[in-house]
Amino acid sequence: GENVEQHPSTLSVQEGDSAVIKCTYSDSASNYFPWYKQELGKRPQLIIDIRSNVGEKKDQRIAVTLNKTAKHFSLHITETQPEDSAVYFCAASIDFGNEKLTFGTGTRLTIIP
């Protein structure tokens, strides 16, 4: 089955700086890569996703890049703000029909004011 590795497990950045979280996946058949954000005590929520036919996608301060050859994808957050502090999970899907996801182990991002 699919295996998703995520790094780093914790990340602290100064407010206003950029943060990058990286994930690798094992199954070349994976074709959908979402990122979820989980604030403390709350449920995970989708923040951005990318499909295998696209190399990069942006949504305001958040961007995701995908390198299918190397089987890795990354989340980039620019101009970080205190409300970006959360745990971020990457995921990969090899079964589009029923949206089964394999999640990474998570990155706890802390924004230092």
Place this chain on the structure above:
Amino acid sequence: DVKVTQSSRYLVKRTGEKVFLECVQDMDHENMFWYRQDPGLGLRLIYFSYDVKMKEKGDIPEGYSVSREKKERFSLILESASTNQTSMYLCASTPGPSSGNEQFFGPGTRLTVL
């Protein structure tokens, strides 16, 4: 607004008890999922269902079973709870094929097995 609800936020049970965790979604979603969340291990899929009375094993199904008798309700059952099943349990749902991939999560049930 999609709403996914879980029957309890916190639950304390004793070793050997049978435990039921209920999940209900109100948006007529086809697919439903049960995950457990543990620090450093992320979200691990226990079981999922893509139709009423259908179920598929996820990555860690041992010690668990599920039931989906109605489209909106997906139950996770611990037949004989053990201390290593102490965890946060999250339910999620998605609309179905060609209707979007976003997983909508419930608030979670923190289960403690003593």
